[in-house]
Amino acid sequence: MRKSMNRWMKVITRQVWGAALSLVALSTWAAPRDTLNVGMVQFPPDMHPYITVTSIKDYVLNAARRPMVGYSEKGEVLCVSCTDLPTLANGRAKLVKRADGSDGMEVFFTLKSDLFWGDGKPVSAKDVAFAFEVQKAFTVPPVLEKVEALGSRTVKLVLKAVAYNFDRLCPTPIPEHLEGPIFRAAKDPLDYGQKSLFNRKPEEPGLWMGPYRIAEFKPNERVTLVPNPHWKGNKPHFQKVNMRLVESTSALQANLLSGDIDTVSTGNLGLTLDQHLALAKSQAQRFDWTFIPSVASFEHLAVRLDNKQLSDKRVRQALLMAIDRKTLVAKLFENKFQVAQSFKHPTQLGFDPKVKTYAYDPKAARKLLAEAGYTSAGSDGILVNAAGQRLSIDLVSTAGNRVRELVEQVIQTQLKAIGVEVVINNEPARVMFGETLRKRTFKGLVLYQADHAIDSVPMEFFHSTYIPRAENNFTGTNYSGLNNPEMDKALMEATAALEPAARAAAFKRILAVANEDLPILPLYFPTSALLTPKWMTGMYNPKRWGGVTLWIEDWRAR
Missing domain, CATH: 3.90.76.10 (Dipeptide-binding Protein; Domain 1)
Incomplete structure (x- = not known):
């Protein structure tokens, strides 16, 4: 009798515990999700809106600030913080x-x-x-x-x-x-940047006027956002958004699959395209994907033009001709990316189909290098000039990005085939964007993605006044150091052209100079992947163009 009672007690106990666990699981599943954890492989080098220009800083700050205008999905300018868009x-x-x-x-x-x-x-x-x-x-x-x-x-x-x-x-x-008081009391802009609340105390609520404000900031670790109680627009659903740094794409994927993070930042700030494509096959029951081909962002090699070896445009042209971009895009990205013949996408105003381009041609590349003085090779196959200087070039990119590292290896192998040594020295993104690019301390080439607005004149990218230097507090994104009066003039003329046809004509000259001088070596236009958990909606906005955090208040749990 006692044994029978014990058996029944065990059965009842198991049933009670099973029911309890089911209730816990059900309550967990049914509980409203009000915290969102976002993983990213880069971190803002600083938090001031006007000191450095990086995609990851825009991604974070767009949740807490709002520009005066934005863009529709067709690239039309629309009011965000203004009442009426100015027109003639x-x-x-x-x-x-x-x-x-x-x-x-x-x-x-x-x-x-x-x-x-x-x-x-x-x-x-x-x-x-x-x-x-x-x-x-x-x-x-x-x-x-x-x-x-x-x-x-x-x-x-x-x-x-x-x-x-x-x-x-x-x-x-x-x-x-x-x-204002901090700015006026500062000795110089650098002093202001160091004393600004944006960098010294970004948790100050009064710095932010978007749907969220920064509640916690731990450098090179995480940014925590909470709703701005004074935001009058669409009320954010998530009561806390944690943006966490995970410095390698492989670790980022592991964090996603384990549930430590719910989603990842977009484009080159998160997972690589090959990871997204693989996950879309194996994790379709957990996540949704939207793939958006880019027409305004492009991956490229920025060239330091005052490098003695790279100052000869024949060397730059040879480098581009020796990189098989078509095969690279096919093998690494399943042709989801588009080879870039210039910085301008073929669908955009100002693209010139007759602009000079560089097909893959290693033989012609070797000929150009010979014309530049590199006529003999050492025992290791690397070309040398008459002075005995080896054609060796440093290449830096963001460490921990597996696809970028593969792209670098392809470039390294293909350039070695024409006698050019490529020495890879990658750095954490915060170092590369915060110091190496900003202060132009790189020696040869930098591999990264540039992001532009639709229908924009690349003034900050190519105009001589935007070369980062001490005199302008190292702002501007003309990292190559291009200083070409013809380019400056064409940029100003394109900016001054109110009529699209006149602007397109000026753009032909901009493209002509850019593709002749090659201050940058264009590689490809990427495809951006938006990954959202099945329980979430709103990240993809088919009516808007731009960074997805510009409408973070629309992100919801289903």
Whole structure:
């Protein structure tokens, strides 16, 4: 009898425990998901909006700041923080004669009335005007001369030349009530950058005017976002968003599969395309994917033009001719990427199908190197010039990105086949973007992805005023150091062309110079993968173009 009772007790105990565990599992499954963990392989080098320009910083800051304008899926400019988009037709943009007789413009933006900083203070025209003062302390804009506050919400932009992108030039506000005293007391821009609350105390609520604010910041570890209680737009669903650094793509995938993170940042900030393609086959029951071909971002090799060996454009042209980009894209990316013949995508305004291009031709590449003085090779097969200098070039990219490392190995092998040694010295992304690129300390080539707005003139990429140097506090993204008066002139003419046809004509000259001089070696246009767990929606917005955190308030749990 006692044994029978014991058996029944064991059965009942198992049933009770089983029911309890089922209830726990059910409650866990049914519980509202209000925390989102995002993994990323890069981390912002700093948090100030105007000091360095990196994709990962935009990814983070777009959740907590909002620009004046954004883009539709077709590349049309639309208001984000303004009431009306300035046009010549509505009078918010005007062509004016300046005192010196030259042509200029005046452009008027009015802030929406429901924008507030995280400390409850309204975003004002004074914040926009102050943002311009900060912006020009680091890099003097080539066209925008002045921003004046007209009342509490309207600003006037004074342009010293006509610019087709007048509707995109308004600075994103910076809280003058917090940053103004620090900026005015600083000895110089570098001193301000070090003392700015953006870098010293980014958890200050009043720095942020987007749907989220930064609640916790641990350098090179994580950023934690919480809703901005003063945001009047669509209320964010997630009460906490943790953006965590995982410095290798393999570790990032492991974290995703284990459930330590829910999703990954997009493009080159997260998993590589081959990882996404493999996971889409094996993990289709857990995640959804959206693949978006890029027309404005491209992978390339930036060339240090003052490197003695690379200063000869025949060497640069030979390098590009020796890289089999077509096979690289086919083998590594299953033809999901598109070979880039220039920095301009063929579907975009200004692309010239007749521009000079460089097909894969190792024999012609060797001939160009011989013309450049590299006529003999050492015992290791590496070419040398008359002075006995080996044709050896340093290459740096982001460490821990498995596909980039494979691309580097392909480039290294193919260039060795024509007698060029490539020495790979990769660095953590925070070092490469925060120091090596920003201060132009790289010696030869840098492999990375450049991101541009649709229908943009690559002023910051190629104009000589955007070469990072101490005088401009190392801002600008002309990392190659291109200083070509013909390019500068064509860039300014393209910017001044209000009519698309005139802008396209100027772009032909920009493309011609870029593809003749090759300050960058274009490789391919990537495809960006958006990965979302089955329980989540809203990351993909078919009506918008740009970084997905620009509409993070629309992200939801199903």
